[in-house]
């Protein structure tokens with residue numbers, strides 16, 4: 001049976017520049033040559049230069065290749081930061097109350113105690129953050145760091161405005177707390193103005209930034225990176241023992257992105273925006289009387305709120321039968337609360353599949369209601 005993957009945060013497969021990358025590969029491999037006989041440590045310099053340029057242009061601050069370390073996907077950076085900054089199991093890490101499920105899994109596995117900060121339509125609430133920091137300091141258990149997704153938040157799609165970002169940094173630095181800005185979706189932007197990263201807004205070494213090539217090119221490359229100013233950069237790198245990541249992948253991407261980065265991003269975002277619009281239109285025509293959903297200006301997720309009387313297991317079973325995969329609300333909640341939400345990742349499925357599946361998702365939501373409003377729709 002064909003599956004329709006609205007669960008994984010993947011990019012548009014048809015956009016992937018296979019032929020173009022292949023065209024750059026031979027020269028890129030020749031350029032690395034005998035350096036393949038060595039460990040790459042911080043990673044391929046050419047790619048770090050392209051990335052430094054990319055970040056400088058987007059963020060409007062000078063970024064240096066020496067402050068970047070390439071990672072096997074940004075997930076490695078997410079993990080390494082906790083390994084470097086945690087002292088013992090039970091240490092506290094603050095996150096938005098809803099956040100990336102992969103981060104929740106790894107931090108829990110590392111023994112961290114996660115404390116979720118409530119959110120509003122602009123992201124993490126600063127009053128709640130300040131109260132929590134105050135309380136934790138009073139108890140003598142300050143958090144090791146704040147992990148935040150201020151830009152095209154996963155799963156809600158929220159873009160935190162600059163004023164809120166400045167407030168967050170102020171409060172964090174007042175309590176001498178490290179801030180991790182996971183900007184994984186930074187270049188997946190569709191409408192309106194962009195907002196600067198925490199890294200661009202303050203020069204404190206206590207702000208760590210991470211990003212990825214997964215969401216512009218594809219996660220199969222396993223290329224992400226960490227950016228931090230000294231001494232934080234060295235403090236984290238001291239905990240890295242894997243010898244660095246593949247020079248092969250990095251050198252080919254460097255050669256390709258040097259010539260094509262912004263053209264490629266523009267083309268890929270054009271398609272992703274169409275997909276976002278198609279998901280929103282499908283929801284509008286199938287469930288606008290019973291559901292609400294986000295209209296993200298970037299990223300690849302729509303966060304759908306369904307009626308609280310929907311039987312989650314029935315919904316899953318109905319959609320499984322159709323081969324439709326989606327993200328369950330509880331997977332993104334710091335306490336795994338069974339909230340009445342689902343996440344639709346719209347990057348991977350084709351437009352045609354989106355047109356076909358969103359009404360089916362709508363019908364399944366209706367058919368899974370336990371109380372009055374259930375309608376007789378065959379699914």
Ligand SMILES: Cc1ncc(COP(=O)(O)O)c(C=O)c1O
Pocket residue numbers: 009072073074075076078100102149154182184211212213214219223224
């Ligand atoms: C917010 C966030 N951070 C990090 C990652 C990890 O991505 P990768 O390791 O592919 O760079 C993801 C993947 O979905 C994500 O959504």
